[in-house]
Amino acid sequence: MDKNYAKPGEYKVNDLLAVAAAREVRDGEVVFAGTGLPMLAILLAQKTCAPHAYCVYEAGTIDGRSVHLPASVGDARCAYQAAVASGLFDVFGQLQRGKVDLAYLGGAEIDKYGNVNTTVIGDYAHPQVRFPGSGGNPDINSMARRTVFMMVQEKRRFREQVDYLTSPGWRVKKWPGGEWVSRQEAFGKMFRGGPSAVITNMAVFRFDESTGLMYLDTVHPGHTVEDVRNNVSFDLDVSRVKGETEPPTHEELHLLYHVVDAEGIFLP
Amino acid sequence: MDKNYAKPGEYKVNDLLAVAAAREVRDGEVVFAGTGLPMLAILLAQKTCAPHAYCVYEAGTIDGRSVHLPASVGDARCAYQAAVASGLFDVFGQLQRGKVDLAYLGGAEIDKYGNVNTTVIGDYAHPQVRFPGSGGNPDINSMARRTVFMMVQEKRRFREQVDYLTSPGWRVKKWPGGEWVSRQEAFGKMFRGGPSAVITNMAVFRFDESTGLMYLDTVHPGHTVEDVRNNVSFDLDVSRVKGETEPPTHEELHLLYHVVDAEGIFLP
């Protein structure tokens, strides 16, 4: 099938994020999604590349077929035509049991190993800003097979080291000692995978699972490798860049604006 | 209120068992009951001394208002007008949380400390008879506040020591070592009480909680202390006998035969 791509200017950055994230889903997968762009991504995926994907929301609904876009994972809209409406114990239990293939997550800060901070900026005991906190981010990110992070690309957010390690990347702290080890070593037999992509307003990043390091995978149309480098405060591996991020198609944009988010909640 | 007692010959031994067991319930208590006589006891109690008692069945129904007597705790009849129909995790969880005041249990053998065997007769690895097994007996008996055992009075069933300690009495094995200690010592802070009565076809027995030893409390009409002694194979403390077990009233018998077990399932 020939793809009818939109040109820069015909879509907004959030459209591209949602589309790029949707393409991470494989058909038949069980996907944990949070509020906002993640919802757009899984709902779009179900209408394009992964019609048999299952969407699980953290508050306790499974495989809903919402006719109105939920504005939160606790929203009554999530339960519409769901297979199961239960609670947290059900869905987190399935996650721990290894039933979740992919999850979408976000964060305020990320480091070169994919460690994410959603807790505080500054000193933990005396922070400059207190964010909402971990939520299920570290649970999902430690127990799903793959996770995709959706973030804003800023130098201060892509850091050598995050102020607080809320959610585990590819090189983490092993407790009780706190020494830095690979995710594989820290998780041992219960290693199932980890962060597989970071999608920002500028680019898509992936991880070398042996070194644990983030690398640049594709750059969004309209941006350069140099732009991305300038918005990262660690030494970014750009040696593997595959080229441009595949832009949204007109069909995908139509679905996003007229079916998935017809009311203009997350895509005004 | 004057009680209109039935005379010996006007009732059967199971009637007396059910009535005596019913009288152990205090109003408002949460009671775990199993199939058979225990069901008769709690249902009779709800119609006499404890109208606000709650009945919980192990298979997962709470406070049912059966109009037909269940023949098993898994019976659909248990769920009729129940407050909650859920499953084992709910009701055993409440038990472990300390919400169960009283439970009725049974057993094939009992020792002088109230330890009960429902597993095997003979050597565990090469038994003479294999019984159904523990079921929830040891769970309930280790976590409810009081338990009442309903048993057949025979010398071979009231033993110095049981072949297999299925359900814990007042002097038990402390693991991993297996030394015999008081229930209070074995259970420590999580001690909540224990077996409070054993009701047989001949008598009611209770326990001295400091020595852990069973003693004779009352003897059923038509039996003597000597009869009971002859049907116990350990040295039974009869020094505290209070007299005769209170017989059933005509009202209680009417309720048992015409309301509780109107079909004649457990009281033919």
Added chain:
Amino acid sequence: MSKRMSIPEAASLINDGDMITFSGFTIWRRPMALVYELIRQRKQNLHLVEVNSGTHGDMLIGAGCVKVWESCWIGQELFGKLGGNLDRKLREGSILVEDYSHYQMLLRMMAGAQGVPYLPTWASRGTDILNPDYDMLAKAGLRDGSNPKIPRHKFAIVEDQFYEEGTLIHVPAVRPNVCIAHVQQVGEDGTVRVWGQKFADEEAIKAADKVIVIAEEVVPEEYLRREPERNLIPPYLVDVIVEQPWGAHPTGNFGCHEVDGPFMRDFYNKTRTQEGFDAWADEWVFGVPDYEAYLEKLGFNRLQKLRANSAYKYNDSAKRGTR
């Protein structure tokens, strides 16, 4: 990619030596149609791990399909007080039995369902269930780690560090190869609805690697999804769907039919010896080609008289007692 299969096809997915668990409680909602077929297909060396057992388990044991039985209870309730076949096989020494308590078995299944290797409990302290001399899988040399489904210990005794409340018991997770469940309704994609008490079905289904659901009826997903609060299991946890009305006979099924007590009592009485079991099985298992023939042999009127009243959810007219 339909999940629909026949009973024989579903049974063929179970391998000799598999660890198996079931839906239901004692003599209620057991997946009998598949149990009969497992016997007919002469499965061997099954390892049953059950929160509790009943007629179905005793039948598989009598048929010689079972090598290891881990549970807390077996019997036919009012219709036969023992697991007569287990009693015989255990006395013969031809089956391994590992005893836990009821709640411990439930927590073992819950640990499996939740993906942790163990759960803690206060249940059954002080008893011989914890006696290391009675750890029969260890005595049989099966706790050496060579079988990934068998934990290295029957229990662990562990001190509470948080509130200093004393020693808890850790019970190991169960992760059966297959859970075989009989339920009232399943959607075409696999959404499961159970009516009435759920027993330990959720835990058994979630603990297993593969799930076979036999349902009284397969219904449209859309129908079940009108009330998602009433559903137990989402489609992706179900691998195989079989439609088999009356598939739980002779056990009872909430909202569908009563326990067939006389059938069960007959089974119990006739199968206390191996010869008796074999004769019984020749009549009721090997003597019929499939479950439809079994139901036909039982006959319309016998089954009809067990049917549940739709208001009560059980049969309110059959004579049960002496009055």
Added chain:
Amino acid sequence: MSKRMSIPEAASLINDGDMITFSGFTIWRRPMALVYELIRQRKQNLHLVEVNSGTHGDMLIGAGCVKVWESCWIGQELFGKLGGNLDRKLREGSILVEDYSHYQMLLRMMAGAQGVPYLPTWASRGTDILNPDYDMLAKAGLRDGSNPKIPRHKFAIVEDQFYEEGTLIHVPAVRPNVCIAHVQQVGEDGTVRVWGQKFADEEAIKAADKVIVIAEEVVPEEYLRREPERNLIPPYLVDVIVEQPWGAHPTGNFGCHEVDGPFMRDFYNKTRTQEGFDAWADEWVFGVPDYEAYLEKLGFNRLQKLRANSAYKYNDSAKRGTR
């Protein structure tokens, strides 16, 4: 012996210093009527332990009612991305915050509900949540055992002996003094029915020593008991019943009403400073004598426009986005 009380009577059962938890999820089905009254009654030193928090928690924190907050998340979702009051109080150093992850908090509540002192999990390994330098209750000297509600450790790291799967995290049970729950229906005796997602309500209610249930409506027990599978909690676990329609406003309630987003956004915007909070509270908490007056101040039409469509279970006609 009726369990019925008024909102002020129910609030008066909560003591300064109590450990409290709540029904609901983020900005859904929070017991707001009672939360407002707790502020009005100027409760002090509350210890909130929540699977997750939201507007209600941030409001209690802004009002100075809270000394310790243990949870994983606080905010107003789309209507204010932070817990603005928590952010301010934490920067000031006037509140103690103990961070766990979401599933860890849930398991803490489940451990409380199930009567065990801890539960094991694989969740959130590798993170600073496990960093002993960030154990704030220990740093404040509160883990010395003198308060029986506070465990001696934030976590334990424990090796799996059964399947040799590595190190698990044990999280300590939570046993709040009081759970305050807003639900759709309660029977006269206390049977609780929750519509839609149950969130962590069952665990929160069962973990608590005392349970206050505020319901949209009190209904006949007989009505709820026609379908016992749909009920969550039996009467004996409920101590107090309050009937308060719309008692969850401005949070949303499945089957009843939408989140009042503009109200929430206004709260968030106005309460980023303490002066702002105090002015907001003067208007919406202290400025009205009770919850009825609060609802009257909101006005009929504002509330009516939030009402759920009975088929969808949410409001399908209010404008939510830009199209």
